[in-house]
Amino acid sequence: MRFGPVPVAEAGGAVLAHSLMVGGRKLPKGRVLAAEDVAALAAAGIALVTVARLDPGDVGEDAAAQRLASALVPDPGLAGLKLTAPHAGRVNLNATVPGIVDIDVDRIHALNRLDPALTFATLAPYTRATPGMLVGTVKVISYAVAGAVLDAACAAAGGAVRVRSVARRSAGLILTVAGGGGADDKLARKGCEAVAGRLRALGMDLAEVVTVPHETGAIAAALKGLRGEMALILTGAATSDLHDTAPEAVRAAGGHVARFGMPVDPGNLLFLGSFGDRPLIGLPSCARSPALNGADWALERLACGIEVSDLDIAAMGVGGLLKEIPIRPAPREARPARG
Numbered sequence: 001m002r003f004g005p006v007p008v009a010e011a012g013g014a015v016l017a018h019s020l021m022v023g024g025r026k027l028p029k030g031r032v033l034a035a036e037d038v039a040a041l042a043a044a045g046i047a048l049v050t051v052a053r054l055d056p057g058d059v060g061e062d063a064a065a066q067r068l069a070s071a072l073v074p075d076p077g078l079a080g081l082k083l084t085a086p087h088a089g090r091v092n093l094n095a096t097v098p099g100i101v102d103i104d105v106d107r108i109h110a111l112n113r114l115d116p117a118l119t120f121a122t123l124a125p126y127t128r129a130t131p132g133m134l135v136g137t138v139k140v141i142s143y144a145v146a147g148a149v150l151d152a153a154c155a156a157a158g159g160a161v162r163v164r165s166v167a168r169r170s171a172g173l174i175l176t177v178a179g180g181g182g183a184d185d186k187l188a189r190k191g192c193e194a195v196a197g198r199l200r201a202l203g204m205d206l207a208e209v210v211t212v213p214h215e216t217g218a219i220a221a222a223l224k225g226l227r228g229e230m231a232l233i234l235t236g237a238a239t240s241d242l243h244d245t246a247p248e249a250v251r252a253a254g255g256h257v258a259r260f261g262m263p264v265d266p267g268n269l270l271f272l273g274s275f276g277d278r279p280l281i282g283l284p285s286c287a288r289s290p291a292l293n294g295a296d297w298a299l300e301r302l303a304c305g306i307e308v309s310d311l312d313i314a315a316m317g318v319g320g321l322l323k324e325i326p327i328r329p330a331p332r333e334a335r336p337a338r339g
Helices: 035-043 061-072 105-114 147-156 182-201 216-225 245-252 294-303 310-317
Strands: 002-007 020-022 025-027 048-053 058-060 081-083 090-095 099-103 118-122 134-140 144-146 161-165 170-177 205-213 231-234 256-260 271-275 278-283
Touching (some): 020 035, 025 035, 058 061, 058 147, 061 090, 061 118, 061 144, 081 161, 105 118, 118 147, 182 205, 205 216, 216 231, 216 245, 231 245, 245 256, 245 278, 256 310
Parallel strands (some): 170 205, 231 278
Antiparallel strands (some): 002 048, 020 025, 099 161, 118 134, 256 271, 271 278
16 A cells, blocks of 8 residues: 555545545545545645555455454354444444353454554453443554455454353352341342342343351252252351351252362452352352452353363452452551551
8 A cells, every 4th residue: 555645636546544625525534536526626726635545455444344354253143243334444343142252362462463554452351241342343554454464364363252142041049147137138138139130231040049047058958959050159157268168068068169269359259169060159248249359250251151260260360350449348458547
């Protein structure tokens, strides 16, 4: 592509680089100048105009954006994405289903390293997506890109992004009360509402809620009869050890506890396991709040059929939320004494 000022008489068929007002009408940038446009520019006394001219083999910005987006998402329905019509070298990718963003990071890096003229920006991997959410955007920076570069980009990034839709459609919740009474009842209601909201955002149902005393036997018995494709436990007293009440109850019921603790704050005191073929999450106390916490990251992946390993949890520490709030009873950072 050649870019720069040319005499107006030679501008026909070129792409206008900057918008101009001519004869009371606007010629927008990106417009391919027709004969009448050239005549209007000349009549306005404009001698030079800045344009882009495509070389043989170059692909215009809109066509290039469309081709690259179609390579990234060859089957939009299967990928849970919708591609917008190209405009000004841009095509947006919007989610059509609830789920999480699944990205082949290495492929996207390979695409973005090929040529600065071709770019693809996305949400972070495993971001929760809702229908209509912008997941990624293709942007062709210049008015055209070399065909060979575009071919290489399409090959490098083929099928590199999708929304993993929810595979598990329901979950059961066990709530425990530590001592009974109004305060415990209020905590239980708050926890139930927050968990139900999380599931609704994923298009999931809360199949059952069972409230039991905070005792190993009671939790184990509830777990054996709990409905839902996932099992969730939110305790009235925080789990503080791998062998605390709730993890021991999972083992007593015949389940498995894989990990206790995660490097995400809020969310440290989470435990993961399984009961039969169902994934199980021991929710941290912060799950009573609708605010984002580490339990969301585990819940969303498991709901979408993605296994969450010990290494996956360990890797969540980088960018692990770490949000301080003024009302936190035990702040992570000591406040300076008032003078």
